[in-house]
Amino acid sequence: MRCPLCKKPTDISKNNRFRPFCSERCRLVDLGTWASGDYRVAGGKVDDKEHPDDRRKSKFLH
Numbered sequence: 003m004r005c006p007l008c009k010k011p012t013d014i015s016k017n018n019r020f021r022p023f024c025s026e027r028c029r030l031v032d033l034g035t036w037a038s039g040d041y042r043v044a045g046g047k048v049d050d051k052e053h054p055d056d057r058r059k060s061k062f063l064h
């Protein structure tokens with residue numbers, strides 16, 4: 003089984019809560035969450051000053 007998005011080999015066992023995708027990232031992309039901006043908004047509402055780590059993580063993902 004391969005991830006429908008990135009075509010990487012995917013773990014389809016119960017251990018993989020994102021199946022049939024390889025990761026949360028691919029699952030979110032497929033759901034259109036990133037395209038609609040929902041994912042970014044969810045993190046963007048957090049105050050940057052109070053959560054510098056979240057901000058860095060978000061930057062890395064994009």
Ligand SMILES: [Zn+2]
Nearest residue numbers: 005008024028
């Ligand atoms: Zn993938």
